[in-house]
Structure formats: C-alpha cells, structure tokens
Amino acid sequence: MNNWQILWQARDQFWSGFLSTMTIFGVSISAAFVIGCVMLYLLEGSRSRTTILLRIFIDGMRMLPFLILAYLLYYGLPSLGIRLNAWWSGVGALAAYHGCYFAEIFRGTRLTFPPGQVEAAKAHGFTKGKMFLRLILPQIIMQTRPLLGNQLIYALKDTAFLVIITVQELTAAANSLSGTYFIPTEAFIVVIGCYWAVSIVMEVIIKQCGRFSTKRGFDNA
Amino acid sequence: MNASAWNMLLEGAWTTLWISGVSIAIGVTAGLILALIRIARIPVIDQLLVLYISLARATPLVTLVLFIFLSAPTFGIQLERSMAGILALTLNTTAFNAEIWRSAFRNFSREQREAAMATGMTPGITFRRIMLPQMIITSLPGLINEMSFLIKGSPAIAVIGIVELTRVTNRISAVTYEPLPPILVACVLYMAIIGCLVWAQRITERRATRLAM
Numbered sequence: 001m002n003n004w005q006i007l008w009q010a011r012d013q014f015w016s017g018f019l020s021t022m023t024i025f026g027v028s029i030s031a032a033f034v035i036g037c038v039m040l041y042l043l044e045g046s047r048s049r050t051t052i053l054l055r056i057f058i059d060g061m062r063m064l065p066f067l068i069l070a071y072l073l074y075y076g077l078p079s080l081g082i083r084l085n086a087w088w089s090g091v092g093a094l095a096a097y098h099g100c101y102f103a104e105i106f107r108g109t110r111l112t113f114p115p116g117q118v119e120a121a122k123a124h125g126f127t128k129g130k131m132f133l134r135l136i137l138p139q140i141i142m143q144t145r146p147l148l149g150n151q152l153i154y155a156l157k158d159t160a161f162l163v164i165i166t167v168q169e170l171t172a173a174a175n176s177l178s179g180t181y182f183i184p185t186e187a188f189i190v191v192i193g194c195y196w197a198v199s200i201v202m203e204v205i206i207k208q209c210g211r212f213s214t215k216r217g218f219d220n221a
Numbered sequence: 222m223n224a225s226a227w228n229m230l231l232e233g234a235w236t237t238l239w240i241s242g243v244s245i246a247i248g249v250t251a252g253l254i255l256a257l258i259r260i261a262r263i264p265v266i267d268q269l270l271v272l273y274i275s276l277a278r279a280t281p282l283v284t285l286v287l288f289i290f291l292s293a294p295t296f297g298i299q300l301e302r303s304m305a306g307i308l309a310l311t312l313n314t315t316a317f318n319a320e321i322w323r324s325a326f327r328n329f330s331r332e333q334r335e336a337a338m339a340t341g342m343t344p345g346i347t348f349r350r351i352m353l354p355q356m357i358i359t360s361l362p363g364l365i366n367e368m369s370f371l372i373k374g375s376p377a378i379a380v381i382g383i384v385e386l387t388r389v390t391n392r393i394s395a396v397t398y399e400p401l402p403p404i405l406v407a408c409v410l411y412m413a414i415i416g417c418l419v420w421a422q423r424i425t426e427r428r429a430t431r432l433a434m
Contacts, residue, residue, distance in 0.1 A: 063415040067376035067387050068408055075390070075400040153279065160281030164380050171284045175291075184291035192280050192288065199279035 003183040007190060010177055017173030018194055024087070024159050024169060028094035029152065035095060036102025040140070041132055043107055058107075061100040066158045069093045074165045090162040098155045105147045109140050142209070142218035149206035153199045160195075170194060222402050226393045230403060233389030234410045240303060240385065241375050244310035245368050251311070252318025259319065260326055270319075277316035282377035285309045290381040306378035310371060317367045325360035326352075358432055361425040369418040372411070386410060 007014075039058065043051050061069075073089035084092065113136060121131045141148070163172045174191040178184035259270050289312075290305040300308070329352055337347040379388035386407050394400035 060412065063412045063419065064408055065373040065376050065387065065411055067379070068404065068411060071387060071390060071400075072404050072408070075394065076404045079399060079401045157279075157281040160283040161377065163283055164376075171281065171287065174284070175287055178291055184288070185295055188284060188288035188292060191284055192276070195281060195284065196276055196279040200275075 003181075003186045006181050006183060007177070007186055010181075013173050013177060014170070014190060014194075017168065017170040017191075020168055021156075021159050021170040022198075024091055024094070024162065024167070025156055028091045028159075029098065029155055031091070031095035032098035032102055032155070035099025036106055037137060039099065039103035040106040040110060040137070041129075043103070043110070044128070044132060044136075058100045058103055061097060062104060064097075066093065066097050067161045067164060069097050070161060070165050086162070086165050086167045090159075090165060090167045094155060094158060094162075097158070098151060101151050101154075102148070105144050105151065106140050109144050110136070113140065139218060142213040142216075145206055145209050145213070149202060152202050152206075156195065156198060156202070222393070222397065222399075222406070226397065226403060227406075229389050229393055230386070230406055230410065233384060233386040233407070234414070236383065237372070237375050237385040238414070240306055240378065240383070241310065241368075241372050244307050244314060245371060247307075247311045248314035248318050248371070249364060251315045253322045255315065255319040256322035256326060259323055274316040274319060277313055280313070282309060282313055282374045283380050285313060286377050286381055302378075302381055302383050305381060306383050310375065310378070313374070314367060314371045317370070318364060321360050321363040321367065322356070325356045325363075328359070329356065355432065358425070359429050362422050362429055365418055365422040365425060369415045369422070372415055372418070 039054060042054055045051075070090055070093040073084060073093050074086060077084060077089070117135060118131065121135055126135070159169060160171045162169060163175065166172075170191050174184075174187040178187045181187075255270060259267060286306060286309040289309050290300065290302070293300040293305065333351060334347065337351050342350070375385065376387035379385055382388075384392060390400065390403040390407050393403040397403075
C-alpha cells in the first residue's frame, strides 16, 4: 500500500480537520467583522477620550503577534479566574485580533469618505446610527474589499497557529497523521493544498464582489 | 518573576530576533533576485515562480514549519530546528519581498532609463548605479512592513520546539505557576520590537515621498 492510499483511507480525519478549520475561520471572521464595524462606529465623530483609547488599543493590538494573544487568553486568563477552553480562546483571540485590523482598514477609508454625503444625510434628518448603517458602512465595506480579502487570507493562515494551543484543526490533523503513519511529506502536501484552494476561492469571491460593486456604482465615490 | 525568568525572556527575545534577522536578510536578497528573474520573463521558470509566490502566500507559517521539519528527514536531509525555522520564514517572506521589489522595478521612471541608455551605460551599470539605489528607497517602507509581518509570524517556529519569545513564557510558568506576568512582559517586548519597525517605516516613507519619482 503506498502512502497516498494510506492518506485516502484517513480522509475522514482530514475532512473533520478541514471542517473544524472552516468553522473556526467562519465564526471568528464574522465576529471580527462585527467588532470592526462597531469600532468604526465608535471612532465616528469628534476626538473624545473613548476614541483616543480605542486608537491606542487598535495600534497596540497591531503590534502584537497573533499567538501571544491566544496565549494571553488561553494561559493568562485563568489566573484572573476566567477559564476558556482551547477552542473558545482561539476563536476569541482571532476575532479580537482581526477585528482590530478590520477597524484599522475601515478607518483608513473613512478618512477619505466625502464629507458632502454626511452633510447631505444630516440635512435630510438621518440620525447618526441610520446614517452610519445605510450610507457610510456599505460604501466603506465595498471600497475596502481588496484589503479585506487580504486580511481574510491572513486570518485563515492565523487559524493554523491554534495547533500550538491544542485546537484540533487541519494542521493538527496532518501533524497527528504524520505521527501515526510516518508520512509527513504527503500529509502536509494535502493540507497545504487545502489552504491554497480556500484562499483561491476567497480571491475569486472578492473579485465577484468587485463586479457587483461596479454594477451598483460603489466605485465612483 | 525573578532574575532567571527575566534572563530567559531576554534570551527568548534574542532567539526571535536572530532567527527573524537571518530570514529577513536572506529573504530581502532572494526576493530581489526572484524579482529580477521574473522581470527577465524566462518561459518555464516564470510560471514556476508565479506558482511558488501564490503557494507561499496561502500557506500558513505553522504548517510550513512543520512540513519542512518533519519531511526533511524522509528526503535524507538532517535539519537542525533553528535551520528549519529559518528556512520556513525565509520561504514565506521571500515571496512577499519579490512582489515588493517587482512593483518597485515596474514603477521605475522610464525617462531615467532612457537617459542612462542615451549616455551609453550598459544595462548592468544602469541597474547598479541608477536603478538599485532609488529602488531601495522606494521599496523600503514595503520591505519594513513585511519585516514586521515576519516578526508577528515568527512564533510559528515554536511549534517545532524552538524556545523563542512566545514559547519561553510556557517554560517560565512551568516553574512559577504564574503564566500571566511572563506573557505580559513578552507582549511588551514584542511591542518594542515591532514599534521600532513601525517607526522606521514612517521615516523611510517620508524619505520615499520626498524622493517622489
């Protein structure tokens, strides 16, 4: 029996690892997206104490490696009496970390947002929340989509770090398979292929979004 | 935390720094060479490089480190841990650096190249005396940004047992049973390292815009 046949028989393990990675990725990215949007909303308006604190928090987060944040949640929080299991601390760390990156990406585009639109909305009697939800957020999301796509790929790559805090995902599956059957090369080639395929699919989706957004006129701001 | 814990943390920071430093040095040079090869557009090699860059962009560092470290012995290569770590980080960062160098090359002003040709410079001399000095300045902000990404990715090498700045916190807390202080100190050290790079990036960006080709 050659190595590839062994891997084919162990396909269930790969599949469950893949599903686990995609679940972690999906949950954390959705949470990160919401966190990014909320942070953008909080950064709206004048420079108050909260906006300055939030800016410092975001900048600080961007200076840390992802794994140290996961360590902080997984090993550090129990000494404060909060005990999270590996899965939740991994997802929480991913969401908080990439939420800050999303917020920073959004903020960069918000700076170049045409102020005339905001004034027109105010003149029409939009409340701050409505204006943000209906006018600012959709345009900013569509305009930042290439950067968002990049960030999504980074987030996918960061899910592999969770193997270090013992989360069972795709890389962990390859690691345990290569340990059991001693076929590391083939196992990791399959896993790298999976990551590659997912990131290619994401790039295609982002491109399709580009088509949608030109059709709806988001690009002529 | 006592003195030995501080010592261990600083040693971990040093390990992170030297491994990242070696990978950055190799990665920046190799990226330039790859960019030059891609610009020459040699048929089969060009496609292979496109494939490599696309793959390296999508492969998580942890997976790459494990792959290299575990599968090298099956090819009969004995790799030390730190060598495997350096190799993985280099493979990853070279792909990004190649793209940065290539875009600097493609955005280089045509007039200057034509002027160099008109004054009778050979392509080699044009590249060395005219293009490279300016390309270094214009691509430095991007390269430094990539360096800070590399340092943010460097904890991946902990997975094969290299005791670097993130891993060392485990060692300390195994003795003191207090994981929070070493992790927080490691956070501060990382912030210091990456903060320096961000600061350097800002300065080089200002220089690059002043040059404005």
